[in-house]
Amino acid sequence: MFPRKPRNLIVAALCFCIAFTPLSPFALAQKKTAPVEATPPPVREEFKFGKVDMEVLEEADLLDVRLERDGLVLTDGPSNAFVRRVGQSLIPHGLELEKVSWRFRIVRDPQPNAFALPNGSVYVTTGLMTLIDNESQLAAILAHELTHVMRRHTYVHNRSNRKKFLTMNVMAAVGAYAPGGVVGAVIMVVTTVAPFIMMATMYGYSRDLEREADLKGIDMMISAEYAPEEMVNVMKLLDRDFEGENIRLFYNDHPSLDERIKYLSGYLGARADKVTHQMELNRERAAYFKTVEPLMRHNLQLAIKAGRARSAVYHAQRLVDFHEDSENLFWLAESYRTLGPRAPQLTEKELTNSGKKDAAKKREKRTLEEEERDLLATEAGKNNWQSHQQKAEEFYRRALNAENPTPVAHRGLGMLYEKLERGADAVAEYEKYLELSPSAIDRERIQKRVEALKEKLK
Amino acid sequence: MRARLFALVVVLLTVSGSHQVQAQFIHPKIKSNETTIRRVVVMPAKVTVVRDSMKGPEGMAAESDELSLRVEKMVAEVLANKKKVTTLPAPTPPAASADGDSEQKYNVADFQTKFDALLPNIMKKRSDVKKARFTMGDEVLNLNLDKGADAIIFIRGEGKKLTSGKTAFRMLVGGMPAYLRLMIGIVDARNGEVLLYTDPIFPGDPTTAIDRLRKALEKGFKKLPEVKG
Numbered sequence: 083m084f085p086r087k088p089r090n091l092i093v094a095a096l097c098f099c100i101a102f103t104p105l106s107p108f109a110l111a112q113k114k115t116a117p118v119e120a121t122p123p124p125v126r127e128e129f130k131f132g133k134v135d136m137e138v139l140e141e142a143d144l145l146d147v148r149l150e151r152d153g154l155v156l157t158d159g160p161s162n163a164f165v166r167r168v169g170q171s172l173i174p175h176g177l178e179l180e181k182v183s184w185r186f187r188i189v190r191d192p193q194p195n196a197f198a199l200p201n202g203s204v205y206v207t208t209g210l211m212t213l214i215d216n217e218s219q220l221a222a223i224l225a226h227e228l229t230h231v232m233r234r235h236t237y238v239h240n241r242s243n244r245k246k247f248l249t250m251n252v253m254a255a256v257g258a259y260a261p262g263g264v265v266g267a268v269i270m271v272v273t274t275v276a277p278f279i280m281m282a283t284m285y286g287y288s289r290d291l292e293r294e295a296d297l298k299g300i301d302m303m304i305s306a307e308y309a310p311e312e313m314v315n316v317m318k319l320l321d322r323d324f325e326g327e328n329i330r331l332f333y334n335d336h337p338s339l340d341e342r343i344k345y346l347s348g349y350l351g352a353r354a355d356k357v358t359h360q361m362e363l364n365r366e367r368a369a370y371f372k373t374v375e376p377l378m379r380h381n382l383q384l385a386i387k388a389g390r391a392r393s394a395v396y397h398a399q400r401l402v403d404f405h406e407d408s409e410n411l412f413w414l415a416e417s418y419r420t421l422g423p424r425a426p427q428l429t430e431k432e433l434t435n436s437g438k439k440d441a442a443k444k445r446e447k448r449t450l451e452e453e454e455r456d457l458l459a460t461e462a463g464k465n466n467w468q469s470h471q472q473k474a475e476e477f478y479r480r481a482l483n484a485e486n487p488t489p490v491a492h493r494g495l496g497m498l499y500e501k502l503e504r505g506a507d508a509v510a511e512y513e514k515y516l517e518l519s520p521s522a523i524d525r526e527r528i529q530k531r532v533e534a535l536k537e538k539l540k
Numbered sequence: 541m542r543a544r545l546f547a548l549v550v551v552l553l554t555v556s557g558s559h560q561v562q563a564q565f566i567h568p569k570i571k572s573n574e575t576t577i578r579r580v581v582v583m584p585a586k587v588t589v590v591r592d593s594m595k596g597p598e599g600m601a602a603e604s605d606e607l608s609l610r611v612e613k614m615v616a617e618v619l620a621n622k623k624k625v626t627t628l629p630a631p632t633p634p635a636a637s638a639d640g641d642s643e644q645k646y647n648v649a650d651f652q653t654k655f656d657a658l659l660p661n662i663m664k665k666r667s668d669v670k671k672a673r674f675t676m677g678d679e680v681l682n683l684n685l686d687k688g689a690d691a692i693i694f695i696r697g698e699g700k701k702l703t704s705g706k707t708a709f710r711m712l713v714g715g716m717p718a719y720l721r722l723m724i725g726i727v728d729a730r731n732g733e734v735l736l737y738t739d740p741i742f743p744g745d746p747t748t749a750i751d752r753l754r755k756a757l758e759k760g761f762k763k764l765p766e767v768k769g
Contacts, residue, residue: 137598144601152584153649157642189644246595251709258713387650388657396614448675449661523643 113149119464124298126234131181133279134199134244137238139181142199149189149205156188156208161377162222168217169204172306176241182231186224187264188377192385192393193327194320198227202235206383211374211418212397213319216366217304218312225299225306225313235291242287253277296350309363310350317343324393326428371404384415389450391421392428405454408484412491415477419471419498420453423463426470474498489518493528505535549665564763565669575735577726578767579626580619580691581683583652585612587697589663589720589746603701603747611695611722611753618757628686644716647682654679655694659723662737669737676732697722699746716727720746720753724760746767 093160101360131139149155151368156162182202189195194210205232206220260266263280294312321328321339330338337345343519357400378401385394392517401410426523431437448456457463474496481491496511516525561711569575585608590597619625631648654676662674680692692742699720710717719741740756742749 141599141601144605148601152652153642190649248594251594255713276648278611318699384650387654445663446660449658451675459708476668523647523684524679524682526684527678530678530681 091220099161099337118155122233122294124180124229124240124302125177125232129234129237131237132241134204134241138237138240139201140512142201145199146185146201146203149187154190156377156380157189158189158377158380161188161211162373163278164373165206165211165220165224168220168224169228171220172225172228172302172308174302174305177232179232190380192381192383192388192390196223196227198230198236200231200234202231204228204231204239208377209393212378212381214316215319215372216312216363216370218309218363218366219319220315220370221303221306221308222299222310222313222316223310225302226295228302229295229298232289232290233294235295239288239291246284248278250277285335285430288339292336293342293345298347300346300349314343314346314350316347323433323438324396324428324512325390326432326441328527329438330435331339336375337524341502368404371401375401375405379413381408382417386420389420391417395421406484408481408486408491411477411481411484412488412494415474415481415491416494418474418477419464419494419501423467423470424454424459425461425462425466471498471502489522492518493524496528496531500531500535505539541578543756550669555615556567564738564760565666566763567669567672567733568621568671570735570765571670573727573765575690576767577623577625577691577735577764579628579686579688580693580726581611581614581630581689581729582616582626582693582695583630583648583655584608584649584695585615585695586652587611587695587699587720587722587746589701590698591701592706592718593703593705594709597700600701600747607697607699607720607747610750611697614725614750614757615693615695615755622758622766623761623764625764628689631683631685636691641661644735651680651683651735653726655727656696658734659696659725662725662734663723663739664705669734670758672733673737674737676727676734677727678731680727680729680732681748683729685729692727692729694725694727695722696724697746701745718745719743720756722750722760728762729764736761 094336123407130486153252166186169184169320172526173184179202182200183202187203187205188211189205189207191207192205192209192212196210197206198204204224206223206227210223214223237351253273257270260269300310300313303313319337328339336342350404378397382394382398384402385391385397395414398414398417402414404410428437432441442451458467477490478495478498482495483489492511492515496508496515499505499508499511510531512528512535513538515522516528516532519525522528560680566576569578577591587608588604589600589607590671591600592598612758616627620627631644637708639695658676660672662669665673668674683692685692697720700716700718706715708716709715721741724737725734727733728735736759742756744752
C-alpha cells in the first residue's frame, strides 16, 4: 500500500505537498472556475480589532505623517480636491467605519500606482493620475482601494500572514532537530518544501483579496453612477508597459493584468446594466484633462528626473494634443531631449519577461548617463539622438513662439545646444533664461554652466 | 545538524564582519587632497528597522524615525570629533516647511529620491567610487545650500530587532541576528560627484546599541582625511 524504499517515500511526500499547494494544477484549475458573479458585502461587519490590528493601525498613521513630511504628497489644491470629491462620492451614504477616517491624497511618484492604508488614507500616484483618461477611471481605482479598507483587507492579510510565518518557523525548528534515517529524511523534505507552500498561500491569499477589491469596486462604481467598464479600461492602460518594468515573478501578490481584464469583463458581462457612450466618455476626458493639467506637468518633471523618458514623451504628447500651450510644448521638448539616443518604444523582445529581467539587471549595473553613452556609440543610438534632438529643438522653438512663452524653454535650448557642443548658442540661451527668470531656483547652476562654457570658448 | 552549522557560519560571518574595518571607498580627489571636506550638510536620514518575531516582521515606524534622527546627529558628531568637519544646517527642514514653501520641499525630496536611484548602482560596484564613476550631476546646486558647503551627506539604513521569542528561536535553530546596516554617501556640493561611500554594519539591537553605532561610524569614516588647520 505504501512505498517502502526511502526514495519512494520522499517522492510520495513531495507529491503530497505539491498536490495541496495553491500552485498545483488542481488548485489552479479551481481558481479559474471560481464564480465571479457573487461578491461579499461591502463591509466586513464581523471584524473586531485586536492588539495586533491596533499596531498595524498605528504604523499606518505614522506612514501618513512620513509621506507628508518627506515631501512626497502633492500639495496642489485643485487636484487633491478633485480626488477627494470622486473618492467621497463612492463611499456608501452614511457609512461609519470604526477607526477609519477617509483621506484622499496624491503621491509624487511617476510610476503608476495606488494604495490604501487601513486607517482610510487612499493614495494615488501622479503617474497613475497622468496615465488615466477620465473621472470614471479614477473612480475605478479609488473604488478598488476603498474596498481594501472597507473589507479590512490589510488586517485580515496581516493576521493570516502571522499564522503562516509561525508555521514556517515551527517547521524550521522541526527540520533542524530532525532525527536520522528515513523518517528524518521525510521530515527534512517536508520542512524544506513547507516554506515555499506557505509563501505560495500568502501570495495566493493576497491575489484573492485583490480580486475581491476589483469585483467589489465595480459594484461601488455602479452604485455611484460611474461607467463600470472603465475598470477594465484602467487595467488595459496599466498593461501598457512603456518602460518595460512590469515583470512577472514566480510569486505575485496581484493577479496578472490579463487575468484581471478577463474576470472583470466576465463579471461586467454578467451584469452590464450600463455601457457608456463614447461621446460621453470623450466629454469626461476633456473635463478630466482640464482639472489635472498642472498635475500632469508636475508628473512630467518627475518622470524626466527619474529617466522615464518613454512615458514622458507619451504623456507630454497627450498634453500637447489636448492643449497646445507654451508650457506643454516645453515639456514635450524636454521629454525628447531626455529620450536622447533611446528608441521611442521598446521592441517586442525587450517587452518579453526575460527581456525585462535583463533590462532590470542592466539598470543595476549602469547609470542612466552610462546607458546613454553606450547607446550613442551605436548607429541606432546616433540616429535616435539626431531625430530626438531635432524634435526637441522644434518643440522648444514652438514653445517660445507660443502665446505667453515660458522662459524655461530658453534653458532647455541651452542644455540641448550644450550637448550638441554649440557653446556660443548655449550661452546665449542660458543668458536669456537668466534675464527672464531672475529668481529661478536653478540660477546658480545655470550661471556656473555659462561661466564654464565661456571659459571653453576663449 | 547541517542547518545549525549553517546558522553558526552566518552568525560568525556577520559578527566577524562588524569587527573588520568597514568598507569605505574614496574618490581620487579626496585621496590626492585636491578636494577637502571641511563643511557638510547632512540630509535627513532614512533608516528603517523592523521587529522580527516568530510571527513574521512587524513595522517599527516610530522607532525608525527616532533612529534616523539619532544616526543623523551621530554622523555629524563623529565627523566633528574625529575629522574636524563642521555640519551646516540642512536645506529647509521638512517639518518646518510643512505648509510653507512646497517647491523647496519637493526639491529636497527629489534629491533624496535621486540618491535612492543611484544607490543600487553604487552598491553593485562600490569600488568604482574610487574611479570617480558616480555623480548626481550639477543639479545639486539647485538645493541652494550655504555657499561654504563642500559636501552633502545622504544616509540610508536598514535594521532588524528580534523579539525575545525570535532570539530564543535563533539560538536553537539559527538565523540572522539583530543588526543595523547603514549606507552613507558623501556627495560634492558643487558638482554632485560621489566623494565617499561607506556601509558600516554591526550586530545588536539597532534601537539601543548607541555605542556600537558610534564605533561603526568612526570606522566607517576612518579613511576620510582629517581637516588640517
